[in-house]
Amino acid sequence: MTNIALSAMLGATPPLGYESLYFDKSSRELRGGVSKYIGWRTPDKIPSSYMDELDYQEPLAFEFLVYVAPERVWRTDMQRFRERFRAAPQTRDYFAFLKGTDGLLHIRGPERLAVALESLDKILREIQTSCGWETEIVLFSDHGMNLRENQRIHLKTHLRSRGFALGSSFSETSRDTVAIPAFGLCGYAAIYCGDGEALADVANSLVELEGVDFSIYRDGTRAIAVTGANGVGRVERKQTNGETSYRYLTSDGDPLQLQPILETLKQTGKLDEEGFASDQDWLETTANHIYPDPLANLYTSLHTQRVRHTADVLVSLRDGYYYGWSPFARLTRLAATHGNALRPSSNAFLMSTHRTLPPFVRADDAQPLLRG
Ligand SMILES: [Zn+2]
Known part of the structure; x- marks a missing residue:
């Protein structure tokens, strides 16, 4: 899901399939799967070129571990982002992808997500204070969620x-x-x-x-x-x-x-x-x-x-x-999910500290708005 959405939003190469387990139409067989989540993010495990643009993303194993220990994973993910950002030069844009919130909402539901968002809010306020108010923060999601027991x-x-x-x-x-x-x-x-x-x-x-x-x-x-x-x-x-x-x-x-x-x-x-x-x-x-x-x-x-x-x-x-x-x-009870054509899944959010954005934009047309 994420790779399809972000490759459209960032004008990047399409992933092989909808998820890491996919059907290869030329060899007419299923390929990929869990093995893609083991070890380092080597080139064969990079699903789309948008990943080259990221300054921060979680370690590969988190994508799987989030289903087992969502609380640990989102906290570690945000702390790692905070540390990496502080160590980065302040002379250019910084592009981070925080993925732990997706697994957290799937498994624990909206109340636990609210705790994670408050923590993110604190980190972003700290960034705003240390980088100066002229620094624009753009926050967006790659998809929505229905908040239903599934x-x-x-x-x-x-x-x-x-x-x-x-x-x-x-x-x-x-x-x-x-x-x-x-x-x-x-x-x-x-x-x-x-x-x-x-x-x-x-x-x-x-x-x-x-x-x-x-x-x-x-x-x-x-x-x-x-x-x-x-x-x-x-x-x-x-x-x-x-x-x-x-x-x-x-x-x-x-x-x-x-x-x-x-x-x-x-x-x-x-x-x-x-x-x-x-x-x-x-x-x-x-x-x-x-x-x-x-x-x-x-x-x-x-x-x-x-x-x-x-x-x-x-x-x-x-x-x-x-x-x-x-x-x-x-392994898990599913408190929320996404992926169908209905509004709760299909709509994502996009917000900026400095700009008034249009009421809606297609993923395919979003790129100029995402990077200021
Ligand atoms: Zn998800």
Whole structure:
């Protein structure tokens, strides 16, 4: 999650997959996993070029240890940041990534996070005092969180009952085989299909699984299909004279709950004769929707390189549900998570001590705002 968000926000290279366990589409097998968390952060363990820009980030092992000892990890993380910052030259920007707060909120919930944020506030005030009030502090997150007790969805069991086989690699004969990397405990699942014709079948099979909100898959070169319990829809994109516009079509129900917005766009004359509205109009009318900026967000998740090995089917879960690696799930109770297309997960924050920032900005357009 973090690597996808930060590579978009900082204009860096996309990571290989959604998490460190990923499916390699050229070798048609699962790769990576826990081994990526052991030892030093050697080049093969650097998922995206944004990490080259960081002056501080936690040691690699913390990413895993945070699930076992979140309190120890966030305190050590913040102290290390404080010491490193004090030792750094004060003549240039300093870019630190404090990751312990993510694990802390997942496992201990918002009350414990508040304690960590107060501690961070103290450190930042100390920095402000020692560096002078002209020093701008910019604070931002890579994603949000839903603050719900979460339960695991029975994704593999369900797909097996629908006649699919679950595998970690595909051969020529594995037409009904799907691979679903299970790692961090997040509100989405990325499915890879042995048979390129099976995408719609997989998405349809998931409609009635408890915890699934909707699934998306590529439908031709300029569209995605959206299938969920709330209906079936399609998002299409067109480019005219360098301008991007989107159209939302439904054949049943309203899976993205956009009918009222569609009506507003129509009444305000923002729809062209084919029913497309400009990318900017969609962004402005849906920035605060329960699925923020859903057309561009979902379309680009499948048609651009958010990761090198894009999933065939992406599943967005309802708040209160996650998919992930079961040993992690046994280790911990999950007090909060993120990763679905809903507002609590999709919205991040961005604040500055010196500048008034716009009310919303896409991750892809955030870079100029992040570094002053
Ligand atoms: Zn997280």
